[in-house]
Amino acid sequence: MSQTFASIADFLAAPFDTIIDVRAPAEFAHDHVPGAINLPVLDDAERARVGTIYVQQSPFLARKIGGALVARNAAAHIEGPLADYEGNWQPLVYCWRGGQRSNAFATILRQIGWRVEVVEGGYKSWRRLVVKTLYDDPLPHRFVLIDGNTGTAKTDLIARVKAQGGQVLDLEGLANHRGSIFGGLGTQPAQKAFESALAVELSKLDPAKPTLVEAESSRIGQVSVPSSVWAVMCAAPRIEVTAPLSSRAGYLAQAYADIVHDAHLLEKLLTKLVPFQGYERVDAWKDLARTGNFVDLAGGLMAQHYDPRYTRSRAKHTPVVSATIDLCDMDVAARDEAAGEVIKVMASLSG
Structure with missing residues (x-):
């Protein structure tokens, strides 16, 4: 399922144990939801590689190669940082736009049995809330x-x-x-x-x-x-x-x-x-x-x-x-x- 939030306070009050940013480390370093942890499903070089293949060769080939990379990286996260989490753990996941990266990772986590949800619109929806708070209202x-x-x-x-x-x-x-x-x-x-x-x-x-x-x-x-x-x-x-x-x-x-x-x-x-x-x-x-x-x-x-x-x-x-x-x-x-x-x-x- 996807989660939408009406305000910063609404976002931070959501009953999730961990907020996971699956974007590449450079994206995370530039800005992220405060308190989120970075578990990238594609690192900076992998993201650049997949993007280049998407533009220069074919979207299908990019998705196939990207899918393999996401699976490998997800496995490393599950065996590493997520290894000690119990079955009642509830994470909230987001990527850039709430698209393939976050949903692919969330699907794998759900198959394990964790109650995971994805941020509708991803980081961009968070950024809109920040802009609304600091510039629009x-x-x-x-x-x-x-x-x-x-x-x-x-x-x-x-x-x-x-x-x-x-x-x-x-x-x-x-x-x-x-x-x-x-x-x-x-x-x-x-x-x-x-x-x-x-x-x-x-x-x-x-x-x-x-x-x-x-x-x-x-x-x-x-x-x-x-x-x-x-x-x-x-x-x-x-x-x-x-x-x-x-x-x-x-x-x-x-x-x-x-x-x-x-x-x-x-x-x-x-x-x-x-x-x-x-x-x-x-x-x-x-x-x-x-x-x-x-x-x-x-x-x-x-x-x-x-x-x-x-x-x-x-x-x-x-x-x-x-x-x-x-x-x-x-x-x-x-x-x-x-x-x-x-x-x-x-x-x-x-x-």
Whole structure:
């Protein structure tokens, strides 16, 4: 049987034990239903080979060769990743369009006795739900932005607000990027994969409650914030967090320890600031890095680069700040207390 779904929440709430994406690994890596596992019935080379035969020789020959490959790969999956599943296991399978790949695999699984179903329309139906959520329909959620200069622990505060029971949306976490030249956390998801993860997170939020979101630009590293989310962010009230430069510098040197302890990477990233700050200033920052003076480096970067850019941005967009919270020395106790204050302000703004 084929399954159709009316929404992201409907899809994720379906009573299946495992979601299986049978597309080739490259297709899966580009985007997939979050939480799905990849059991390809044709790998990348096999898919390309069958497609070429289909176009250049004949559809029948392509289906015959493809069928043999699917059977071999299905056998490997059954003897491997699926070997320990019992008879009551219920998987949901999808391919690109809900066609031959998913149905062929599902047929084999059904013959074993597993209660398997196929996603009607395959991955493309999932993608339509994501697009509907993020681009076609107005977002029903109410955001409150947490704003402030670089080094005011906004990302940390979002985590603490969540730990204290507040509703949050961590865009930087979903994008795997901290939102600046120094913000890389590893490989970022493709745009479509970012959107899938974002749509899932939005489906988990209660639109009746305010959601805390960090004030971002419309791009986070290499991914873009979808239009409906960006529209709600632009209209949202803001809570500004402040702290002295010295406290922010100390905090930032610790928060970016992964970068400051990689001398080659740090020098490479600092070089990217030459077009904005010139060689003389960047060379001075590199000297601070080489001598391990990371607190002064962080202070210089904020005072001479990031704070002025933040000030110019605020002057251009004139956001309305509904409340200001001072983090003072920014120790753990101060951040916990600030998270509690943020939750109180969110409640008052939603009221």
